[in-house]
Amino acid sequence: MNVTVNVTRKKGPLYLQVKNILKDRILHGIYPIDTNIPSEPQLESEFNVSKITVRNAIKELVQEGFLETKSGKGTKVIRNTSASKLSKGKRFTEVLVEEGHKIQKQLLQAEVICNQEDTEPYQLFGEHCLRIERLYHLDGVPYIHYTHYLDARRMEGIEPSDLHVQSLYGLIEGQDISLERFRDGFAVAVAPFHVEDRLHVKKGTPLLKRSRYSYDEAGDVIEYSEGYYNTEMQHYVVNYDI
Known part of the structure; x- marks a missing residue:
C-alpha cells in the first residue's frame, strides 16, 4: 500500500520529487515489471499536482529507460534495476x-x-x-x-x-x-x-x-x-x- 506524499516546492522541483518516488516504487517491486503504473489522473490526485508535473516525471523515467508509454495502453514498467555506486553489480x-x-x-x-x-x-x-x-x-x-x-x-x-x-x-x-x-x-x-x-x-x-x-x-x-x-x-x- 502506497503512503500518500505531500510534495512541496520547498523540497525542489515537484516533477523531480514525483519522479524519485515513482522510481523508488519501481525498484522495490511495488510497480512490477511489465505492468502499468497508475494513470495520470490517479497520480495527479495522489500527489496533488498538475498534469504537466506528472507528465514531466514520467518523461524523465521514460528517458532513463524505466517506463514505456503507448497511446491508449498506459505507461508500462520495462526496467526495474538502476546503476549503483555500491558495487559493479545489482543491489x-x-x-x-x-x-x-x-x-x-x-x-x-x-x-x-x-x-x-x-x-x-x-x-x-x-x-x-x-x-x-x-x-x-x-x-x-x-x-x-x-x-x-x-x-x-x-x-x-x-x-x-x-x-x-x-x-x-x-x-x-x-x-x-x-x-x-x-x-x-x-x-x-x-x-x-x-x-x-x-x-x-x-x-x-x-x-x-x-x-x-x-x-x-x-x-x-x-x-x-x-x-x-x-x-x-x-x-x-x-x-x-x-
Missing part, C-alpha cells in the same frame, strides 16, 4: 525484485538522539545524531531491520514523511552531499531484543548482521548503519557483473 533488493518479490519499506522511528559514550555513533558523530529505524518486508513478511545513524547537523532538510517512500541515499544526496565510498562488514550475530521482536524470530536466533559506513567526497562518515537479515527466509545474495 540486493534489485535481485529480489527481479525474481518477482515485492519489497516494502516501513518507517518505524526517526529522531535526534543523545549518543552513549563508547558507542560507534558517539565516536563518529559526537553527542547527538539522527537515528532512523526501518523495517523491510519481503512479500509482506518482516525480513530486514535497519538502524541508520547520521550527522544530524547535515540532515536538517530531511522530513520523516520523506523516509516512507524515498531512498535514504537519494535523500542524503538531496542535501547536496555526494556519497563516494561505502564500506560494509558482515558477521553472524544475535540481534537486540526489540529487533528480534520486529523480525518475529525466536530469542537468540543467529542472524546476518551488516554494518555499513558511507563516506562523502571529503572522506567524512555521513551514515553508519546496522542491518539484521532473517536469512532463513531468503539468503543474502551478491551479484557481480564482469
Whole structure:
C-alpha cells in the first residue's frame, strides 16, 4: 500500500520529487515489471499536482529507460534495476525484485538522539545524531531491520514523511552531499531484543548482521548503519557483473 506524499516546492522541483518516488516504487517491486503504473489522473490526485508535473516525471523515467508509454495502453514498467555506486553489480533488493518479490519499506522511528559514550555513533558523530529505524518486508513478511545513524547537523532538510517512500541515499544526496565510498562488514550475530521482536524470530536466533559506513567526497562518515537479515527466509545474495 502506497503512503500518500505531500510534495512541496520547498523540497525542489515537484516533477523531480514525483519522479524519485515513482522510481523508488519501481525498484522495490511495488510497480512490477511489465505492468502499468497508475494513470495520470490517479497520480495527479495522489500527489496533488498538475498534469504537466506528472507528465514531466514520467518523461524523465521514460528517458532513463524505466517506463514505456503507448497511446491508449498506459505507461508500462520495462526496467526495474538502476546503476549503483555500491558495487559493479545489482543491489540486493534489485535481485529480489527481479525474481518477482515485492519489497516494502516501513518507517518505524526517526529522531535526534543523545549518543552513549563508547558507542560507534558517539565516536563518529559526537553527542547527538539522527537515528532512523526501518523495517523491510519481503512479500509482506518482516525480513530486514535497519538502524541508520547520521550527522544530524547535515540532515536538517530531511522530513520523516520523506523516509516512507524515498531512498535514504537519494535523500542524503538531496542535501547536496555526494556519497563516494561505502564500506560494509558482515558477521553472524544475535540481534537486540526489540529487533528480534520486529523480525518475529525466536530469542537468540543467529542472524546476518551488516554494518555499513558511507563516506562523502571529503572522506567524512555521513551514515553508519546496522542491518539484521532473517536469512532463513531468503539468503543474502551478491551479484557481480564482469
